[in-house]
Amino acid sequence: MADIGAAVGLRKASLYNHVSTKQDMLRELVERGAALFMDGIPPIAEGADPAPTRLRHAMRMHLRIVAEHPDLAGVFLHEWRQLEGDARTRIGDLRDRYERIWRTMILDGIRDGHFRPNLDARFAALSMLSAANWTYQWYDPRGALSPDAVADRFTDLALDGMKYDGAPTGPERQRSGSAISTHASDDRPPMTTATGES
Numbered sequence: 001m002a003d004i005g006a007a008v009g010l011r012k013a014s015l016y017n018h019v020s021t022k023q024d025m026l027r028e029l030v031e032r033g034a035a036l037f038m039d040g041i042p043p044i045a046e047g048a049d050p051a052p053t054r055l056r057h058a059m060r061m062h063l064r065i066v067a068e069h070p071d072l073a074g075v076f077l078h079e080w081r082q083l084e085g086d087a088r089t090r091i092g093d094l095r096d097r098y099e100r101i102w103r104t105m106i107l108d109g110i111r112d113g114h115f116r117p118n119l120d121a122r123f124a125a126l127s128m129l130s131a132a133n134w135t136y137q138w139y140d141p142r143g144a145l146s147p148d149a150v151a152d153r154f155t156d157l158a159l160d161g162m163k164y165d166g167a168p169t170g171p172e173r174q175r176s177g178s179a180i181s182t183h184a185s186d187d188r189p190p191m192t193t194a195t196g197e198s
Contacts, residue, residue, distance in 0.1 A: 026079065027087045033076025034094050036065045045101045051109030055128070056155045058105065062132050063139075063151040070136040077133045099125055106162070115162040128158050 040061045044054055066073045080091045102125040109115040115124075131154045139150065 023084055023087070026075070026082055027091075029072060029075040030080050030083065030087075030091055033069070033072035033074075034091065034098075036069055036072060037062065037076065037098055038094070040065055041098070041101055045105050051105050051112060051114050052159055054105050055102075055109070055159070056152065058102070059128065059132060059151040059155045060148045062129075063135060063147040063154075066132070066136045067139055067141055067147040070139075074136045077136070099129065102129060109162070113164060116164045119162055124158070124162055128154065131158075 041058050044058045044061060047054055047057075049057070076091075080088070080095070083091055099122075103121045106115060106119070106121040106124050110117060110119055110121065132151070135150060139147070141147075145153075
């Protein structure tokens, strides 16, 4: 309980005053983690910069959150499926929204000619988030790479795979569908889900 309190910035006694069940406790943690991402990324995604630049800045922000708040980030990204009832549905919908923010940036890049026209935007978004969301497991802030440096390496790999150089790209594929379900359930990749673990 003390460790959980530390993760949300509450003393053990205060935590008991805030929550009455384990589900309440988990919901509190997940919602605090969600707020970090939903407050940090949308202003970047909605900016006027080209899509590749927005994706880079969004990845940096995502990694800063993971590095600075590994406990809350980990709970939001991977423990949310332990929620029950309306809380689980609400958080699942929120994670879907977060993934759509990334997908929209990629679709903007396709529209503006930065990325390949046959790129599967949903799959690309999930791939980027899948890489980013596990960093809380292995990132060491005492190591040689800053969160921004890790983010830039992820982004460089992603942009290199998505970029459009005018060469033939093969048959046009449906960008918004793919075989990945959009329903918030255990069967879909987490937000990686965004949209997380993957």
